[in-house]
Amino acid sequence: MIEQIENRIVERLKEGLGEIVREVKSYGGELDGDDLFNTIRAMPSIWVTYAGASLEARSTSRSRYLEEHRFVTMIAVQSVRSEESARKGGAYKYEIGTYNLIKAVRYLLTNQTLGGIVYRGLKPTGIRSLFNHYIVQRNALSVFAIEWSAVVDNSQLLEDGAYPEITDDPNHKDYWFNEFRRTALIKPFEDLHEINAEIKDPTYDPDSAAKVEMKHITRDSALQNNILDMLKGKKDE
Template identity: 45%
Template sequence: MITTQIEQAICLRLQRGLGRMVRTVKSYNGEADDLAAQIKTLPAVWVTYGGSRVETISGGSRYQDTATFAVMCATRSLRNEAAQRQGGVVLQEIGSNDLIDAVRRLLDGQRLGLPAADSRGLTPKAIRAIANHTLVQQAAVSVYALEYTLRLNRHALENDRFPEPQSDSTHPDYVFTRYQGETSAPYPPFEYLDGLIFDPQAENAKIPLTAQFWQD
């Protein structure tokens, strides 16, 4: 759904933008817990969802989620600590400082093509060291997590209604169709309007109004 779309959109933008700075850009799957198994995949960027704060707006029918995402930048160096931060002499040894700056340049303020995201886009909040110059298989490994928030507006379903069936796999409600959850039939299109226009300055003056609408 929307959280997965955001995570995938972050990964795709970083894959396109970082180019050969990294070997891997992917959703996080516990790689930081076993750095020895990841040593040959570094430098790498891992993306994960970190939860949301939810606020009610508009009398309870609309909500604003402040979703948190972590973008982890993992680098390695066979040289000294300065090379770990600033980069080595070979192309594959990008420093953690440069990789962090590159990720921020690509992500800060981006809305990722999501209509539900507000105008602030991805907002950087903090940069935290997960592993700082940790020795792994004779290489120094550093992992930094860049924390972002993204504010999203969500609309609640009407009482007792289920999501409408969707054929577009990018629609947030497509997951219900895919997994055969119960759905509600779409409302019929608005086709006809009938009413009266009253003139308050003329006694009993009224004009009937009829309008019909067509869909192409």
């Protein structure tokens, strides 16, 4: 999910900004290396990175979590004129300033669910300066970071003692585990096809019973166990 959100942020900014910037991609240490001069030549640039998460249980069984993931979009601009031009832009239309890009990135990302995977959409939580008044080989550098909150409702958790399932479906939540040799993989639960039950009302006619046949096809192991436990409890009463 983390990779999916980051990739979709990158894709949306690429499509939304077009030729306004020279590159939009996941951050790969461009500001940390020794080759800062070549990094500057590719500006204006936007880099996206993951900054961690906070998790909150949303059910008493802790089978569902609300995950607040934090992402950062770094906006980097250089100017041969001045540090002020790097922030505010210049007279030429392609002399884009970081202030313009901050506004554009917020406009493109705020409240976006990225195809329905972010609960209630991306929320900006802060803007901070990373580089200001910084000169590299006569180039003024301006870099700002916009921090984002991406809330995900995650109920795809393993039951106690369970392991990922064997699957060849690339869209299955356990598919990644199947790409490696592992001993702790289990076969999928068999389909639950039907349940037969009798309902009696002793206050009306103890000997009469309404037969109920419920049919449901599912591989949801938690649902199967809940139904079987319920029927077992009724039998013991």
